[in-house]
Amino acid sequence: MKRCLIIGAAPVSGALLEQFSGREKDYIICADGGYQSAVDAGLRPDLVVGDFDSMERPKDAGVEILQVAAEKDDTDMMLALKEGAARGYEEFVLLGSLGGRLDHTVANLQAVAWGLERGLFVMLADENNLVAMLRGDSAGVPRLEGYYLSLFSYSEQCRGVTVRGVKYPLEDAVLTQAFPLGVSNEIVEREAFLRVEEGTLLIVMSREA
Amino acid sequence: MKRCLIIGAAPVSGALLEQFSGREKDYIICADGGYQSAVDAGLRPDLVVGDFDSMERPKDAGVEILQVAAEKDDTDMMLALKEGAARGYEEFVLLGSLGGRLDHTVANLQAVAWGLERGLFVMLADENNLVAMLRGDSAGVPRLEGYYLSLFSYSEQCRGVTVRGVKYPLEDAVLTQAFPLGVSNEIVEREAFLRVEEGTLLIVMSREA
Numbered sequence: 001m002k003r004c005l006i007i008g009a010a011p012v013s014g015a016l017l018e019q020f021s022g023r024e025k026d027y028i029i030c031a032d033g034g035y036q037s038a039v040d041a042g043l044r045p046d047l048v049v050g051d052f053d054s055m056e057r058p059k060d061a062g063v064e065i066l067q068v069a070a071e072k073d074d075t076d077m078m079l080a081l082k083e084g085a086a087r088g089y090e091e092f093v094l095l096g097s098l099g100g101r102l103d104h105t106v107a108n109l110q111a112v113a114w115g116l117e118r119g120l121f122v123m124l125a126d127e128n129n130l131v132a133m134l135r136g137d138s139a140g141v142p143r144l145e146g147y148y149l150s151l152f153s154y155s156e157q158c159r160g161v162t163v164r165g166v167k168y169p170l171e172d173a174v175l176t177q178a179f180p181l182g183v184s185n186e187i188v189e190r191e192a193f194l195r196v197e198e199g200t201l202l203i204v205m206s207r208e209a
Numbered sequence: 210m211k212r213c214l215i216i217g218a219a220p221v222s223g224a225l226l227e228q229f230s231g232r233e234k235d236y237i238i239c240a241d242g243g244y245q246s247a248v249d250a251g252l253r254p255d256l257v258v259g260d261f262d263s264m265e266r267p268k269d270a271g272v273e274i275l276q277v278a279a280e281k282d283d284t285d286m287m288l289a290l291k292e293g294a295a296r297g298y299e300e301f302v303l304l305g306s307l308g309g310r311l312d313h314t315v316a317n318l319q320a321v322a323w324g325l326e327r328g329l330f331v332m333l334a335d336e337n338n339l340v341a342m343l344r345g346d347s348a349g350v351p352r353l354e355g356y357y358l359s360l361f362s363y364s365e366q367c368r369g370v371t372v373r374g375v376k377y378p379l380e381d382a383v384l385t386q387a388f389p390l391g392v393s394n395e396i397v398e399r400e401a402f403l404r405v406e407e408g409t410l411l412i413v414m415s416r417e418a
Contacts, residue, residue: 071377075392101415102307102314102338103359103392110361113387129311150312152319154386156364168280177363178322183284183312206310 002027004089007045008077008108009033010100016127017041020093029084031076034096049080075107081115081122091121098126113154113200130205138162138195143187144205151175151182151194152202160197165189175201211236213298215289216254217317218242219309223250225336229302238293240285243305258289284316290324290331300330307335322363322409339414347371347404352396353414360384360391360403361411369406374398384410 004027005020012034021028021043030038032050035058048058051070058065068079077097084092092115097108108124109131115122116133124131130147133154141149149166153175163170167186175181194201214229217240230237230252239247241259244267257267260279267274277288286306293301301324306317317333318340324331325342333340339356342363350358358375362384372379376395384390403410 073390098311101357101417102340103357103413103415105311105314106361106411106413107359107392110387117387131311148310148312150315152315178319178326181282183316202315204312204315206312208310 001090003091003093004029004084004087006031006077006080006084006092006094006097007034007038007043008080008094008096008100008104009037010096010098010104010126012037012096013127014041016095016125017043020095020125027084027087027089029080031080031096033076037096047080047083049083050076075104075111077104077108078111078114081111085115085118085120090119092123094122094124095126097124098129098131109154109202116200128207128209132203133200134194134196134203135200136196136198138193140191140193141187141203141205142191143189144207146207147187147205148184148207149187149192150184150204150206152204153177153199154202155199158196158199158201160195161201162195163192165192175199210299212300212302213238213293213296215240215286215293215301215303215306216243216247216252217286217289217303217305217309217313218246219305219307219313219335221246221305222336225304225334226250226252229304229334236293236296236298238289240289240305242285246305256289256292258292259285284313284320286313286317287320287323290320294324294327294329299328301332303331303333304335306333307338307340318363318411325409337416337418341412342409343403343405343412344409345405345407347402349400349402350396350412350414351400352398353416355416356396356414357393357416358396358401359393359413359415361413362386362408363411364408367405367408367410369404370410371404372401374401384408 028045030045030048047064049066053070112122158175161173213236237254239254239257256273258275262279321331367384370382
């Protein structure tokens with residue numbers, strides 16, 4: 001299955017776009033202002049979703065355009081994700097989704113949760129952070145040089161949280177949403193093993209900028 | 210009751226510190242690296258909490274120091290908040306709490322929720338963002354020029370959400386944690402009225418950087 005890259009309006013470097021757009025068959029959606037980031041990086045999106053309120057409608061005849069109302073319940077990023085899901089994609093990477101306005105960063109965390117509820121894998125990425133969620137499931141997380149691994153309960157509680165292959169392992173622990181246990185762990189093996197039996201685990205990998 | 214300012218290690222400008230430290234009687238705690246920000250801004254903290262792993266122990270004899278273990282469950286910010294709460298403060302502003310590593314930003318959101326559970330009011334602030342939470346309660350939010358008001362369900366659901374005095378009002382609405390409804394609203398009166406009957410509402414005010 002092809003992966004869907006969504007490029008949002010938050011700052012995104014050409015280097016990051018290059019890093020993630022290497023897979024030739026990826027489907028690329030730009031959410032409104034993200035179109036300029038793509039063009040600047042020499043990428044040609046497959047689809048541009050936006051209200052074209054703050055930016056001009058793209059003139060490139062080869063790019064499909066989905067124009068939406070300026071006053072809407074969804075953010076442009078969310079509309080792009082929904083459109084990608086409607087087109088059958090199940091794996092998403094959202095670039096230009098972090099590091100801009102905090103309200104948009106939080107909205108994009110909710111977009112990850114929205115995907116999870118529908119069985120979609122959604123990851124947020126910028127130069128120094130990777131974000132994903134896991135619910136009632138297990139996963140391996142590869143060690144990335146210089147990155148810390150932090151785990152949070154996104155649901156009110158996470159039960160049966162196990163983390164192995166890290167400096168501070170956990171076995172069958174309970175995390176709550178009102179207590180930031182699990183910040184700045186370090187993966188010490190080739191990959192960490194994560195499991196959460198109940199609840200939604202928010203996984204953040206960050207490094208110093 | 211005096212307010213407690215906590216200065217964390219994320220970037221914080223002198224202008225922001227000046228803006229928030231105007232109230233002479235505020236109690237100022239620096240969380241580890243935040244001490245340097247305070248010194249740079251000419252502020253003298255009342256207390257410095259940290260492991261002094263990545264920074265030197267302050268030499269100013271007039272500053273109380275609480276040294277903690279380098280390997281601990283809490284973040285430095287969380288330790289500072291707990292210490293402030295133990296000293297009887299009920300209102301906190303956390304500066305240097307946003308805009309650094311995303312894992313710390315998320316941990317600081319959890320610190321706001323930690324406070325809420327204990328009846329404390331905790332606000333996060335940087336140059337362009339203000340964050341607070343409201344649970345089973347109502348509040349007025351003043352209009353700030355150039356800022357958008359965004360509301361998120363921090364708990365799995367928020368029921369009975371009412372927002373008045375804004376461009377897109379809500380009456381008795383349900384917000385969920387997996388759907389970013391409520392991003393980029395605008396306060397059109399002197400202040401917005403917010404109410405949430407059940408659940409924890411995450412309030413984010415952001416402006417363009």
